[in-house]
Structures are given as C-alpha cells and as structure tokens.
Amino acid sequence: MRTTSYLLRYWQLYALLLLPVSYFLIFRYGPMYGIQIAFKDFNFFQGIGGSEWIGLEAFKEVFAMKDFYLTLRNTLMLNFLDLLVSFPAPLFLAILLYEMKILWFKKLSQTILYIPHFISWIIIGGIVYQVFGTQSGMINNVITGLGFDAIPFLTSKNEWLITYLLVGVWQSAGWGTIIYLAALTGINKELFEAAGIDGAGRLKQIWHITLPGLRSTIVVLLIINLGHMITIGFDRPFVIGNLAVREYADVLSTFVYRVGIQSGQYTLATVVGLFQAVVGLIFVLGANYTSKKLTDEGIM
Template sequence: MNATRYIRRYWQLYALLVLPVLYFAIFKYGPMYGVIIAFKDFNFFQGINGSKWIGFDAFREVFAMRDFYKTLRNTLMLNLLDLIVSFPAPLFIAIMLYELRTAWFRKLSQTILYIPHFISWIIIGGIAYQVFGTQSGMLNNIITSFGFDAVPFLTNKSYWLITYLAIGVWQSAGWGTIIYLAALTGLNRELFEAAEVDGAGRMRRIWSITLPSLKPTIVTLLIINIGHMISIGFDRPYIIGNTTVREYSDVLSTFVYRVGLESGQYTLATVVGLFQAVVGLVFVLGSNYVSKKLADQSIL
C-alpha cells in the first residue's frame, strides 16, 4: 500500500496529529529563531534583524563570569541529587502499589500520591514555609514543644538541601508512579502465579519478573532525566530558596532570570539557554549510546 492510499484510509489518525504538530511547530521550533540573539548585541527597539552582529563575544563574557560557574555547579549538584533520590522513588512506590491486593486502598493511595503533581509550586512553596518555617513552622512548633531547638530547615544550607529533595520527591513521585503502573498493567499475571507455584517468594518475583519487565521504561526515563541534568525548572529553587541559602539555591534558571529579565541583558540570557540546550543534547545522546552498549536498551 503506497503512502497516499494509506493516508486516505487512516486519515482520522493523521487528523489527530494536527494539533500536536502545530503545538511543537509554533511553541518549540518557532522560537528557535531567537537563538540568533546569542550572536548579536540585541537591542529591543531594533529587533533581532536590526541588532549588531557580535559573533561569540557574548559567549566569552558569560564563560568569564564567576556566577555562571557557581550556578552551573548548583544545577548539576541539585539535578544529580534529584536523580539519586527522586528517580527510584516512583519505581518503589509503583511496585508496592502493584503488590497490593485491596483494590479500594490501592486506588485511594494512588489518588493521594497524584495530587501534589497538580499543585502549583507557588502553593507548594507556601505549604513548605508553613511546615518547615523556623519561627512559626508546624514541624518546628512540634520540635520546640518537646524542649528541643528549632531546626533551620529553610535557612541552613545543609538542612535546606534535604528539605529541597524531600519536597521534590513528594511533588513528583506520583507522576512517575503513573508511568510505571501503566507499564505494570501489561504484565501477564500467570507469570507470577507460575513463579509462586515454583516456590518463589514475593521479593524473588519482584526481582525476577517485575523489574526485568520494567527495564525498558526505567532506561527510557533515566535517559530523559540525564538529558535534563544541565537544565532545571525555575519555580522550585526560586520559591523554596532564599538569600541565606543562595550558595546552593542559585541555579542557571535563576541566573537567566536575573541577567535576562531583571538586568535586560537578553543576549547573555540567550547564551546560557543555548548552552543548556547543546549540553543537554550531548547528555541525551551520550546516555543513550552508553545504555545501548551496556543494556541493549535505547530511545533512538
């Protein structure tokens, strides 16, 4: 069947692709034209085409800035810790939920876990300060009521780092759990029954059946997460962070905000964005190549 006849026969399926394709064309590929700003002394009134071409001068300026390397270090550090702490959490939760036999309790647990993902980071930040605040936080009120000193969860760098990771796990674990549970629903239950007949315990069934079945999903999500190592969302570090912990909370996204929006240096902000995109692409391709060689799993 040639391509034309195939399209005519399944035109409804292609019609469903129109909106997603338009979305990516307008909001993903269209803005790529703005990358030119990184190579120009951008003037808001002259526009992109009217601004003076400066080549790689802006790159040299950014790479000579001390704050750039500090925010780059913090971005890699926070993303690496998130990968270590937050990445396995949805996997463990999905396996535990899958092993539950009480349907109503499993559904209730899933709903409770999903809710934080749909809450705005502004609201989560407010909750964080109400719970972890040093002076009036609920947790510190409980601690001090027992005669202990208040714990500076949000003002001490080490405690802030732990709090940052814990809030990240709470907010994101539910969404990752959905993905793993979707993969688990396709498993043949007869495999577990056969393993149980052969005398395999629950942990053995998880190790020998569940985890190998989830291997493609785990590898795909791991490659995607590694690709995001150089980029980080603006909301979470900006809202939870403060001046007392800026040594850890100042990341590339907040750096771009200060340089680009607050200082009006759009060229420098675009340079940082382009740097993140290029390095992120290298990370994705590199992790995909390593995964294909070592585990025979890849996304390309």
Template sequence: MRGTTYIRRYWQLYALLVLPLAYFVIFKYGPMWGVQIAFKDFNFFQGINGSKWIGLDAFREVFHSQDFTKTLRNTLMLNVLDLIVSFPAPLILAIMLFEVKFQWFKRLSQTILYIPHFISWVIIGGIVYQVFGTQSGLINNLLESLGMDAVPFLTNKHYWLGTYLVTGMWQSAGWGTILYLAALTGINRDLFEAAEVDGAGRFKRIWHITLPGLKTTIATLLIINLGNMIAIGFDRPFVIGNKMVMDFSDVLSTYVYRTGLESGQYTLATVVGLFQAVVGLVFVLGANFASKKLTEESIL
C-alpha cells in the first residue's frame, strides 16, 4: 500500500522513465532475439524461425578462420595501445585545466578541446589524409620543402599505428575531461588551502589530494574501458585504414562488415558479435572484481 501511495505521489518521475525504458526494450533487448542466428544456417528469405539449426558449427568455422585470428589480435592490440595512450590524456588535461586560475582561459580551452568529439570520423578521416598523406599531406609537403624524405604515415603499418593512436587521443581527450572536472569540483577546497599553508607545492597537492579524490572516477572509467577491450568502433579503423595497412587496421568490426554485409554470411557475423559481447562481459566482471580487491572501488 505504501508503494502504491508513493507511485501516485511521484508519478511524474516514473513517467519520465517511460521513454528510456522503451528505448532499451526496443533497441537493446528486442534485438537479442536475433542472437539465435549464430546457431542457425540463416536464410534471409526463410527468416530466423524458418532457418535450420546447426548448433556450434558456425563457431568452429569462425574460430578456425585465419582472418578471425588476425582481426582479434589487431583489435586487442589497438585497444590495449589506445588504453595506454588515450586513457591518461583526459586525466592529465583535466588536472591542468583545474589548476588554471583564469576562468576565461579555462572556458576557452574547454571549448576548443571539446570540438573534436563532435566531428564525424568521416570528416576526421579527410583531415588525416590532408595532414598525413604521403603525396599531398601538409606535413610531408613541409618535409620535402626542407629537403627531407616523406614519411609514410598512412601507407606503412607501423607509422599508421602511431597516426591511429594520436588521432584517437586528439578526438577523445577533450570530451573525456568532463567527468574528471566534475569529480574535481567535489573535492573540498579546504584541503588544498591547508596543504598550501603547510608548504606543499603544486605537484604534491596533485599527488596527495587531487589524484586520491579522483580514485573512484578513474577506477570506474578503467573498468568500462577494459569491458570494451574486445569491442572496437567501426568508423575509425575503416576510415583511416587502407589495404596497405590491413595487417594492423583489419579489426573485428571491419571483419563483421565484410562477412555480414558484403558477403551475406549473417551467421558468421552474428557469431563474432556474440563472441564480443560475452568476452566483453567477462572483461567487465573481471576488471570490477580486481578493482574491488585492489582499490575497494567498483561499479557493481
């Protein structure tokens, strides 16, 4: 009875949940019905229910495929390197912005840093080719005008890897500072003032006050990033990559695109998608367990 009274009193709050719940039911839980395609010899004309069951045959075919092994290796490699390069960047930027005393400069810097997040990867890809292209890129034109050899940023897989990581960090670092800056505002300013009175310098205040105050945020974001270790966005490797660097740029998302949309092998594409989801869940639970044991911070 008490629960019914509460709902009647605050029905507006529950009404606000209708659209988010509908979104998750329709676009998140609804498509789960299609997971069974991974266990069927899917025929587009017969539909999911009319297709024949094949058990784990598709899984065996995928796991024995050399293309799958290569794309899995590339996905893990790019995500691990991305985590090493891009994960600390927003944290460092947020601390630097937090230490800035001039508010107008801080707001201007934040605006400039946020802009890349709102640019489509298609446009970013065009910018990358204009800047790093071997024949007509801005940097190589400058190097050649100085009598130096052109650098194959986009045609050599090792140079491409560096270009991929730097571009990703540039695109995501500014937007990633938002959560850290929000967490920093929650730290008691009296702690900084007391540390300054005691003679602690800027770096000591950052080490002993700022970073411990961000411990929960860092742990949460790290768990989320580790959960996405087996998943990778399609846009970035597809737009920046090319056939000359396929040894590094071919990842699970592009493999699914080629297998599912270009070749029409929907069963194999679904197997890869299901594999990514299951392994991602294991990564999240494992990272959460490790974080809880080591730092006593977790999301579950």
C-alpha cells in the first residue's frame, strides 16, 4: 500500500525515467542479442537464429591474423599516448579558467575552447589537411616560402603521430574542462581565503586546495579513460590516417570496418567487438580496484 501511494505521489519522476530507460533497453541491451554472431557462421539471409554454431572457431581465426595484433598494438599505443597528452589538458585549462578574474575574457575563452567538440571529425579532417598538408597545407606553404623543406605532418609516421595527438587535444580538451569547472565550484571558497591570509600564493593554493578538491573527479575520469584503452573511435584515425602511415593509423575500429563492412565477415567483426568489450571491462574493474586500494576513491 505504501509503495502504491509513493508511486502515485512521485509518478512524474518515474515518467521522466521512461525515456532514458527505453533508450538503454533498445540501444544498449537490445543489441547484446547479436553477441552470439561471434559463435556462429553468420549468414545474412538465414539470420542470427538460423546460422550454424561454430563455437570458438572464429576467435581462433581472428587471433591468428597478423593484422589483428598490429591494430591491437596501435590501439593501445594511441590510447596510452592520448592518456598522457589529452588527459591532463582539460585539468590544466580548467584551473587556468577558474583562476581568471576578467569575466568577459573567461567566457570568451570558454566558448572558443568548447567549439571544436561540436565540429564533425569529417570537417576537422578537412581542416587538418588544409593546415598540415605537405603540398598545399598552410603551415608548409609558409615554411617552403621561407626557403625550408616541407614537414611531412601527415605522411611520416612520427610527424603524423604528433599531429594526431595535438588535434585530439584541440578537439576534446575544451569539453573536458566543463567537468572540472563544475567540480571546482564545489570547493569551499573559504579555504582559499584562509590560505591567502596564511600567506599562501596562488600556486600553493592550487597545489594544496584545488588539486585535492578535484581528486575524486580526476580518479573517476582516469578509471573511465582506462576502460577505453582497448576501444578507439573510428572517425579520428580513419579521417586523419592514410596508407603512408597505416603502420600507426590502422586500429581495431578500422580493422572491424575493413573486415566486417567491406569484406562482409560479420562473425570476425563481432569477435573483435566482443574482445574489446571484455578487455575493457577488465581494465575498468582493475583500475577501480587499484584506485580503491591506493586512494579509497572509485566509481563503485
């Protein structure tokens, strides 16, 4: 009886939950039915239910592919370097924005930093080729105009890797600052005032108040990022990459696209996707367990 009266009293809240719950059921849990494709010789015309079971044969075939290990190495390498370069960037920017006292400049900076996140990677790819292209790129036009040799930003492996990382920072850092700025507003301002009275400068206040106040946010975001170490978006490496740098640019997502979409081997593509999901889960649980042991902070 109490449950019924409670539901009648707060039915609006449960009604609001219908949309997100429906989204997860349809687009997150529903597709899990297709996981069984990894264990079947999938035939498009027979469907999932009518296809023949083959057990772990597809896993053996994938793990015997040389390209799989190359793309796995590249995925881990690019994600690890992204973690080193891109993860601290929004934290650094958020602290700088928080410390700014000129309100109009602060708002202008925030807007400029957020814009790249809302630009499609296809458009960003066009900008990258216009700016960093070897033959017609804006930067190389200036360099060659000064009498120096053009820099192969997009056709040499090492230069491409640096370009890839810097473009990633430019695209994502502004959005990441929103989370840290939200966390910064929760820090008691009286702590800064007390530290200032005791003679602590801005750097000491950042080190002893701001960063400890952001610790839980940093830990949660780090765990989430570690969970994505084995997965990587398709757009960025596909748009910026090319055959000249395939040794670095070919990752698991492009491998799945090539094997699953272009070659029609849906079973092998599903195997790779399932592998990424399982390993990603292990990364998240491992990172969360380690964080709990070391800092008593975690996501669960």
